[in-house]
Amino acid sequence: MTPVQAPPAHAEQKYLKPFYWVLLFVMGLTGFGQMPIFKRYYIADIPGLGWLADFYTTHYLHYIGAILLFGLFAYAVAVYWGLLRPRYQLTWAAHVRMGLLAAIAITGVFRVLKNLPDVLFSPGFTMAIDILHLVFMMVLMLFGVLFIVLKKGWLVER
Amino acid sequence: MSKKLTRRSFLKGSVAAACATCAAQMPLPASAKAKSGKELATLIDVRKCIGCEACVDACREANDFKYPQPQKPFPKMYPSRVKVADWSDEEGREVRDRLTPYNWLSIQWATVEIDGEETELSFPRRCMHCQNPPCADLCPWGAARKLENGITLIHSDICLGGKKCQVVCPWDIPQRQTGVGLYLDILPSLAGNGVMYKCDRCYNRIAEGEMPACIEECPEDVQVIGPREEIVAEAHRLAKEEDVYIYGETENGGTNTLYVSPVPFETLNAAIDKGPGQPHFDKVADQMAHTDNLAKAMVVAPFAGLAAAVARIYNASKKAGDDRGGAA
Numbered sequence: 001m002t003p004v005q006a007p008p009a010h011a012e013q014k015y016l017k018p019f020y021w022v023l024l025f026v027m028g029l030t031g032f033g034q035m036p037i038f039k040r041y042y043i044a045d046i047p048g049l050g051w052l053a054d055f056y057t058t059h060y061l062h063y064i065g066a067i068l069l070f071g072l073f074a075y076a077v078a079v080y081w082g083l084l085r086p087r088y089q090l091t092w093a094a095h096v097r098m099g100l101l102a103a104i105a106i107t108g109v110f111r112v113l114k115n116l117p118d119v120l121f122s123p124g125f126t127m128a129i130d131i132l133h134l135v136f137m138m139v140l141m142l143f144g145v146l147f148i149v150l151k152k153g154w155l156v157e158r
Numbered sequence: 159m160s161k162k163l164t165r166r167s168f169l170k171g172s173v174a175a176a177c178a179t180c181a182a183q184m185p186l187p188a189s190a191k192a193k194s195g196k197e198l199a200t201l202i203d204v205r206k207c208i209g210c211e212a213c214v215d216a217c218r219e220a221n222d223f224k225y226p227q228p229q230k231p232f233p234k235m236y237p238s239r240v241k242v243a244d245w246s247d248e249e250g251r252e253v254r255d256r257l258t259p260y261n262w263l264s265i266q267w268a269t270v271e272i273d274g275e276e277t278e279l280s281f282p283r284r285c286m287h288c289q290n291p292p293c294a295d296l297c298p299w300g301a302a303r304k305l306e307n308g309i310t311l312i313h314s315d316i317c318l319g320g321k322k323c324q325v326v327c328p329w330d331i332p333q334r335q336t337g338v339g340l341y342l343d344i345l346p347s348l349a350g351n352g353v354m355y356k357c358d359r360c361y362n363r364i365a366e367g368e369m370p371a372c373i374e375e376c377p378e379d380v381q382v383i384g385p386r387e388e389i390v391a392e393a394h395r396l397a398k399e400e401d402v403y404i405y406g407e408t409e410n411g412g413t414n415t416l417y418v419s420p421v422p423f424e425t426l427n428a429a430i431d432k433g434p435g436q437p438h439f440d441k442v443a444d445q446m447a448h449t450d451n452l453a454k455a456m457v458v459a460p461f462a463g464l465a466a467a468v469a470r471i472y473n474a475s476k477k478a479g480d481d482r483g484g485a486a
Contacts, residue, residue: 007474034298036320037349040240055296055326056445063452067459074463075470082471112453115446117290117411123313126300 006087009155012079020072027065031137033058066108073105084155093143093152100140107133197289197308198364199386199414200373201393202281204426205402206380209265209280213372213380214254217263217284220360220371224314225251225260226353228337233346240351243334256435257284259335259355263372266436268429270421279419279426282372282380283437284357285310285331286406286413289386292445293323293332302332302354308386308414309359316340319352328410328445329437332356386414393418411444 033052038044044053051057080088090098110129114121121129147153228246235242243259245251251260263284270277291310294302301317304310312323312332318341324332332354341350360370368374373381382389393404393416405423406416417439419426427439 007478011470034296036298036322036325041237042239055322059296060448060452063449063456067452067455070456070459071463071466074460075467076463078464078467079470082467083474109456112456115295116450116453117446120304120306123300123303123316126303127316130298130300 006084009084009088012076012084016072016076023065023068023072027062027069028137028141030058030062030065031134034062063112066105066112070105073101080155087157088155089158091152091154091156093147093150094154096143097140097147097154100136100143103136104133104140107136197306197386197414198383199287199308199389199416200359200370200381200383201389202381202415202417203396203402204279204281204417204419206378207265207280207282208378209267209278210377211254211265212375212377213282214261214263214265216371216375217357218261220363221262221358224355224358226314226335226338226355228335228352229342230337232337233342235351236347242336243352244336245333246335246337256433257331257333257356257437258435259333259353262355262357264435266430268426270425270429272420279421281417281419284372284415285359286329286410286415287357287359288410289412289414290410290444290446290450292326292328292410295446295449296326297323305361307361307364309361309364311358311361312354312356314339314353314355317353318344318350319354320350321354323354326445328440328442330434331437333435389416405439409442411447 029052032038034055036055038049039053044050080090107129110121111133113119114126114129226246228244230246232242232244245253245258245260250258254261254264256264263282265280266283268279268281270279287308287310289308291302291304293312294304294310297303298320299316299318302310302312302323317339319334319336319339321332321334324330324334333356334352334354336352339350339353341352344350360368360372363370370383373383382392384392390407393407396402396418397404402418402420403422404416404418406413417423423439430436430439432438
């Protein structure tokens with residue numbers, strides 16, 4: 001049987017990659033906005049950034065970003081396994097990124113569950129989720145910088 | 159010098175004397191205990207309150223051991239816009255006409271007209287203990303949380319005093335004291351600013367089967383406590399049979415503190431002093447409703463992503479098939 005020739009990932013490179021970067025930036029910004037720091041450190045005083053001091057606004061945007069990110073994750077996993085895998089393989093940097101993104105998503109889901117009415121977690125567990133969510137995001141940012149320096153992308157051709 | 163005996167001071171003295179005779183702590187009646195997993199709510203009947211402040215005294219006495227003991231001098235904080243919130247001097251600790259870190263319950267007064275007669279009403283104000291409290295949901299640190307019995311609690315040993323809970327609270331209830339708490343051990347100059355304090359509905363007393371102090375010591379039985387559905391049913395009965403108005407049943411999606419009043423709450427709201435530490439009686443929409451709906455959308459999002467992926471794979475396969483057909 002002739003193996004199916006996978007197409008190049010042009011569409012993903014052209015549209016999804018910038019979308020992913022913008023989304024990650026917004027998630028980082030609104031995520032840090034959950035802490036009362038943007039007003040204290042004058043960032044919300046910058047014209048056009050006043051919304052960063054509105055906890056409800058940053059919270060809605062963080063949720064909307066999470067919805068888009070979950071959709072994007074499902075799309076990326078399915079397209080890779082269903083279409084691109086014969087042509088491309090994941091780099092070790094991609095595995096690190098996926099692990100961290102999964103950790104961020106899982107801790108984020110627990111945080112969303114905690115915010116639902118009638119869902120109660122212990123203070124220790126809640127604090128662990130909060131801290132881990134923040135730590136995983138910061139580690140992802142550090143690795144993101146490292147991978148840019150090392151020029152390590154997600155996919156390499158087989 | 160003769161000191162004029164006001165109605166208020168007379169009532170305060172009488173009630174204090176009466177309370178002093180009640181040495182034994184009153185147990186939480188069986189009817190007031192929530193069944194497992196049920197939330198307890200309180201019903202405050204504005205008509206019964208005489209403004210004697212016995213509840214204020216009881217609250218201060220029962221919770222005195224929880225009050226902040228700040229370290230001075232306070233660490234210098236940066237940037238300079240970060241202000242110290244200090245209620246710890248003698249004068250600050252004595253403030254009773256508003257909520258402070260040392261006064262978790264205060265009495266509000268309103269002069270309204272009932273049946274053409276000018277009437278002075280008084281009523282205790284404190285944390286509403288929301289069913290889905292934004293302070294607990296949005297606390298970035300897990301310091302504020304809701305208990306199974308409907309109490310919203312701020313852990314003073316965890317709180318960093320960022321005041322986010324006050325900002326997102328529809329009634330601006332939690333109050334900050336600088337110079338105390340965990341932030342002193344982390345980055346006291348750069349992050350945090352003390353601890354937020356508010357009514358915890360005497361969670362420790364309730365855990366031991368006792369009544370909250372403000373309810374126990376009230377000489378007029380202004381407040382009752384019980385499972386929320388029973389409290390709501392009682393409020394509805396009063397509204398139907400005694401023509402009173404209800405506040406708290408639906409405010410912010412529902413709270414575990416309900417008020418009944420002989421005048422509409424719009425009238426009461428217009429007649430009270432409002433401001434820092436003096437909560438309003440405005441209508442309040444459910445602050446967390448939008449995010450609760452967005453949480454549901456998070457469940458659907460991966461399926462939408464999968465559908466888009468299937469479309470992408472189908473189109474790519476079709477194009478590959480067309481190309482092969484064209485080449486043949």
